[in-house]
Amino acid sequence: MKNETHPIQVILYEGDGAQPLAASERFAVFSQLLDKGYAVMRVTAEKARLESPGVGIPLVVIGNFGGTAPALEDAAGQIEITTHDIGGLAPDAVLDLIEQGRVADQRGLNQPGVSGMWKPWFPVIDYDRCTNCMQCLSFCLFDVYSVDDNQKIQVKNQDNCKTNCPACSRVCPEVAIMFPKYAAGPINGDVVNQVDLEREKMKVDISSLLGGDIYSRLRDRSEAAKSRFSKERSPDKALDERKRCLTKLQQSGIIPAEVLAELDLASLPSPEEIQRRAAEAAAKAQAAREAAGTA
Amino acid sequence: MKILYCRCAFAQVVPQETKDAVLEKLCESGASFETVSDLCEMAARKDDRLKELLGDGETPVKIAACYPRAVKWLFHNAGVPFPQEEGKVEVLNMRDQSAEDIVNELTGN
Ligand code: SF4
């Protein structure tokens, strides 16, 4: 699940009028808040100015103000500011104070380590490498990719992506798809070398074989026995077909076994739908090449 | 100069010792700095603050996060490309570099 609300911006104010915290306390406050999903800024005397986090993002200013926190207000009235004196509070108590305020104000926050929260796992395109070939768009079964108004590939639905599945990065012939939270390079964004490039090109052949497998089976059926096929067709058979294709993908190592294990096969698009998408992707790729004058 | 630190809180891909050591040293320094829980998560939401984090495009920004290629395109794909001028944004890689090197680069020692 993706959190659509703007997280709260916390500012640790240590400029004029506030006593700086001890370095160890400062570290504890920062690390605890960060590990709970907050963004935290430190403002010191060297830069004693509160920067706006942006319209609509509430600001919580904390500091050792000597007993009373100053009342702050955004002159333009666009930012909601809360202040707290944290003098004498242990770092855990600072976190509690901020959490309580957030809950009381009914503000959502995507929190690391909390079950049901969305783990930011999604593809990131390196446009210095991407050739707009649309392989990723035709490969992904979950509508993560799309094209913009200029027919350029883009990642549209990040939160549709299956956590820990880097499969589409492996079908990209240009090694242009990264998953920053992946363990190994170059998928994690590490520099791409010639060996990677050769290996990735080989994987594309594997995926086109798998794709060919799905499509040729469909083609044979539709040409040789269109009517019989439609009568014979049952939800169970469609499911079996998808299972077989997915098993092949699993054997090839393109999709990790644990990702496949969690997939709800019944919710996957039908082979016809996959074929329709592939045709659509091919048309989009052609349109993109024509627009770029490389058709 | 602006300093930005990413905690990478939703995954264990950045070594804990490195991210702790970098934050610890920043906290010991006299510098003002900004920290975020997870740049990837903000980029996925196209958080308005990404623009604020990069600043006006004139002030140099140093980001302690992960692979520079990943961070550059995360911002770009969230609609906030790095400034055209080379070197305005420098990404330091906590997955690969030592905490000491990163802190020296961040604080200009
Ligand atoms: S498969 Fe790779 S090169 Fe092709 S459109 Fe997708 S990201 Fe670009």
Ligand code: SF4
């Ligand atoms: S940008 Fe890099 S360091 Fe930051 S959250 Fe993403 S993967 Fe982690």
